[in-house]
Amino acid sequence: MRAFAVRGFGEPPSILDLPVPAADGEFLVAVRFAGVNPLDNSLLGRLKADSPYPFVVGIDFAGIADRVAPGDHGLRAGDRMFGMARTHRSYAEYTAIGPAARLEPVARIPDGVADDQAAALPTSAITALRTVDVLQVSAGQRVVVMGATGGVGGYAVQLARSRGPQVIATVRGDVDEARRLGAHDSKIANVIDAVHAAHPPGVDAVLDLISGPDAIRRDAEIIRPGGRLVSTIFAADEAWFAQRQITAHNHASSANPLISAEGLTKVAQLLAAGTITTRIRATVGLDAAGQVLEQLRSGGLRGKAVIRISRRPPDHPRQSRWVPAGSCSEAWNCFSQAWKSSSVSSWPPGGGGGSMRGLLEPPPWPLCGPPLPIRNPQMPNTTSTTRPRK
Numbered sequence: 001m002r003a004f005a006v007r008g009f010g011e012p013p014s015i016l017d018l019p020v021p022a023a024d025g026e027f028l029v030a031v032r033f034a035g036v037n038p039l040d041n042s043l044l045g046r047l048k049a050d051s052p053y054p055f056v057v058g059i060d061f062a063g064i065a066d067r068v069a070p071g072d073h074g075l076r077a078g079d080r081m082f083g084m085a086r087t088h089r090s091y092a093e094y095t096a097i098g099p100a101a102r103l104e105p106v107a108r109i110p111d112g113v114a115d116d117q118a119a120a121l122p123t124s125a126i127t128a129l130r131t132v133d134v135l136q137v138s139a140g141q142r143v144v145v146m147g148a149t150g151g152v153g154g155y156a157v158q159l160a161r162s163r164g165p166q167v168i169a170t171v172r173g174d175v176d177e178a179r180r181l182g183a184h185d186s187k188i189a190n191v192i193d194a195v196h197a198a199h200p201p202g203v204d205a206v207l208d209l210i211s212g213p214d215a216i217r218r219d220a221e222i223i224r225p226g227g228r229l230v231s232t233i234f235a236a237d238e239a240w241f242a243q244r245q246i247t248a249h250n251h252a253s254s255a256n257p258l259i260s261a262e263g264l265t266k267v268a269q270l271l272a273a274g275t276i277t278t279r280i281r282a283t284v285g286l287d288a289a290g291q292v293l294e295q296l297r298s299g300g301l302r303g304k305a306v307i308r309i310s311r312r313p314p315d316h317p318r319q320s321r322w323v324p325a326g327s328c329s330e331a332w333n334c335f336s337q338a339w340k341s342s343s344v345s346s347w348p349p350g351g352g353g354g355s356m357r358g359l360l361e362p363p364p365w366p367l368c369g370p371p372l373p374i375r376n377p378q379m380p381n382t383t384s385t386t387r388p389r390k
């Protein structure tokens with residue numbers, strides 16, 4: 001099978017021809033799409049001489065059950081399924097998941113959710129859902145999402161918004177995108193000062209996806225006594241914040257109860273219900289996996305990327321959606337069709353030069369960057385804050 005993988009210590013990842021995982025007693029999945037996350041880059045950076053090689057990149061996937069594990073999991077061969085493959089990983093034509101593997105949930109993809117959308121959900125949507133839960137976001141509150149237009153932030157803004165609080169987004173350069181996600185207010189520069197000036201009594205909760213250990217301390221300037229803070233990058237000194245009457249929590253995936261079949265199903269249902277959108281900004285072939293990882297590392301993607309793995313049409317009747325493999329021209333067709341079918345009359349909405357502008361230029365690799373399925377571009381009371389990189 002083709003896989004984007006590291007052959008040995010010190011080598012860069014490349015397309016390798018690897019054996020299909022043996023998968024005895026496990027789910028064997030023909031991967032259709034792999035979802036791209038910063039964690040994929042992080043794991044590459046953490047490889048050591050004694051790491052298992054070849055090391056396939058990626059965790060999130062959506063595909064077709066080729067073989068199912070024994071047990072009462074409700075999945076049959078031929079079902080569309082998605083999940084997190086931490087052991088065999090996902091930038092490959094096949095992956096395998098043990099039925100009881102820790103932190104490797106799988107679930108059926110519900111009707112109404114396409115395979116590429118399902119691949120864009122697991123890590124970031126489940127993280128967003130859990131962190132919004134931990135922050136106890138509710139109506140009448142003010143909530144700040146820092147790094148609001150990224151993979152986790154995009155879902156978090158939409159989820160927070162659906163629970164009724166005023167949502168303030170901090171972004172690096174795309175206020176329009178934060179507004180489209182439903183943020184009421186957004187800040188671009190000097191965000192702590194700007195949020196403080198706009199909300200002097202302090203906000204109730206901050207989800208900080210970007211600040212390192214020093215920068216995150218400034219969040220104390222904008223959180224009211226009794227307020228809450230979550231960091232997804234383990235930057236918060238919980239004792240330091242406790243001294244300031246702020247409950248800080250470093251979110252760890254290992255302690256996320258939503259990394260489960262139920263959590264996967266929940267975020268897919270939220271997608272099917274229209275509560276969240278996936279914001280897939282780039283769909284690339286496996287050959288361009290390195291380029292999209294580099295783009296994620298260098299910034300500016302502002303949404304999700306997925307890698308189309310399988311170019312074969314489905315051979316099972318329960319596979320409900322098949323999108324032909326992309327070429328540049330197909331990508332342009334797809335893009336322009338999606339554009340035409342969206343509810344905005346110009347792109348970017350309002351005629352500005354937002355972060356989607358790059359997608360109007362010839363794509364550097366087979367690319368289909370659909371614009372957001374915008375439901376209501378006229379969000380009332382909507383505004384967005386950007387801060388320099390930590």
Ligand SMILES: NC(=O)c1ccc[n+]([C@@H]2O[C@H](COP(=O)([O-])OP(=O)(O)OC[C@H]3O[C@@H](n4cnc5c(N)ncnc54)[C@H](OP(=O)(O)O)[C@@H]3O)[C@@H](O)[C@H]2O)c1
Nearest residue numbers: 038147149150151152171172232253299300302387388389
């Ligand atoms: N602990 C966990 O379980 C867990 C789970 C998931 C993710 N994470 C971590 O959480 C972080 C966010 O994940 P993600 O998937 O959302 O990453 P992402 O898709 O790369 O998004 C990060 C976003 O932050 C924006 N940004 C960067 N610097 C900024 C700044 N100074 N001000 C405002 N916005 C800024 C980026 O803007 P541009 O678009 O301009 O680049 C990007 O939109 C990553 O470090 C990831 O590793 C942790």
